[in-house]
Amino acid sequence: MRNSRILGIGCCVPERVVTNDDLTEVMETSDEWIQQRTGIRERHYSGDGVGAADLGLIAAQQAMRAAGVEASDIDLIVFATLSPDVDMPASACLLQAKLGVAGVPAFDVRNQCSGFLYGLAIADKFIKTGTCSRVLMVGAEIHSTGIDLTTRGREVAVIFGDGAGAVVLGPAEPGEGILSTHLHAQGRFAEKLWIEAPGTRARPRLSEKMLEADDPPIFPKMEGRYVFRHAVTRFPEVIREALDANGLGVQDLSLLIPHQANLRISQLVASGLELPDDKVFNNIDRYGNTTAASIPLALYEAIQANRVKSGDLVCLAAFGAGFTWASALIRW
Numbered sequence: 489m490r491n492s493r494i495l496g497i498g499c500c501v502p503e504r505v506v507t508n509d510d511l512t513e514v515m516e517t518s519d520e521w522i523q524q525r526t527g528i529r530e531r532h533y534s535g536d537g538v539g540a541a542d543l544g545l546i547a548a549q550q551a552m553r554a555a556g557v558e559a560s561d562i563d564l565i566v567f568a569t570l571s572p573d574v575d576m577p578a579s580a581c582l583l584q585a586k587l588g589v590a591g592v593p594a595f596d597v598r599n600q601c602s603g604f605l606y607g608l609a610i611a612d613k614f615i616k617t618g619t620c621s622r623v624l625m626v627g628a629e630i631h632s633t634g635i636d637l638t639t640r641g642r643e644v645a646v647i648f649g650d651g652a653g654a655v656v657l658g659p660a661e662p663g664e665g666i667l668s669t670h671l672h673a674q675g676r677f678a679e680k681l682w683i684e685a686p687g688t689r690a691r692p693r694l695s696e697k698m699l700e701a702d703d704p705p706i707f708p709k710m711e712g713r714y715v716f717r718h719a720v721t722r723f724p725e726v727i728r729e730a731l732d733a734n735g736l737g738v739q740d741l742s743l744l745i746p747h748q749a750n751l752r753i754s755q756l757v758a759s760g761l762e763l764p765d766d767k768v769f770n771n772i773d774r775y776g777n778t779t780a781a782s783i784p785l786a787l788y789e790a791i792q793a794n795r796v797k798s799g800d801l802v803c804l805a806a807f808g809a810g811f812t813w814a815s816a817l818i819r820w
Contacts, residue, residue, distance in 0.1 A: 489618075491664060491665040492658065493660035496557070499652065500653075502532045502650050525750075527752060540628040548587065563614075563623060565626070580594035580626075602807065605804060622657070627781040629779045719749065741803055743767055745783060750772070
């Protein structure tokens with residue numbers, strides 16, 4: 489089987505920047521409190537009427553230009569998001585319409601913070617088996633319309649931002665491109681990080697009672713310390729798994745790009761792996777947690793900053809709701 493590689497990459501973040509100081513106007517918090525716990529200084533929020541597919545379109549168009557392909561060249565669209573434009577149909581289908589292509593398969597991947605890597609693994613397999621030659625893989629999120637921007641919700645709300653990233657994948661020579669992908673999940677921890685409503689278990693799925701509750705189930709809930717402990721364990725496990733699968737060690741890594749969940753998690757993972765700062769890329773301070781968009785956003789900026797060069801060994805890794813965790817090892 490052939491390998492796949494990233495032919496082009498693009499990103500999109502809304503123009504509106506929301507700083508930690510801005511958040512002090514709507515909740516009891518401070519720049520120091522947020523930075524100390526998360527490492528975040530600012531994030532981007534979209535405007536009214538903007539959905540995940542709108543941000544995804546801009547990122548996808550940029551990725552296709554970089555890859556030198558047209559929308560008509562795309563054989564498959566995979567869209568990772570926890571914030572789809574609508575409950576149905578898939579945001580991938582909405583993106584397909586915006587791109588003006590028809591007939592090719594398009595579907596969403598709903599694995600939250602690990603969504604981009606789950607989607608990348610799927611895209612990689614379609615190319616490896618020869619089913620597709622060009623796959624568009626998008627991660628896009630609109631969090632700003634779904635978080636509790638009050639003191640009640642501050643522990644979660646301060647973390648998230650809006651954004652999108654996209655890559656176009658195509659065939660690679662043996663030993664190049666995506667060397668392997670590794671996916672895991674443990675659903676018994678689902679309620680440690682979740683959004684309970686609206687959901688099919690309730691009739692109606694959304695009610696005034698839910699909206700008026702002291703702790704509305706429509707907003708994301710997280711047991712922060714519990715999630716943190718699992719993340720700092722699973723991240724290094726899945727990174728080492730990728731390296732071991734390819735007969736490589738941590739010393740061979742050129743760059744680690746972790747999902748941008750919390751700067752403190754990334755720092756602890758890097759310390760545990762004995763990776764110096766110049767071998768880890770973080771940009772959470774400027775974007776917050778953009779979930780499925782965070783890895784392609786970070787990869788895009790790492791490339792722009794010349795932190796990723798031809799021949800480099802790059803590891804992408806993620807952990808998030810589900811719980812899910814994943815990694816991909818790439819020879820650039």
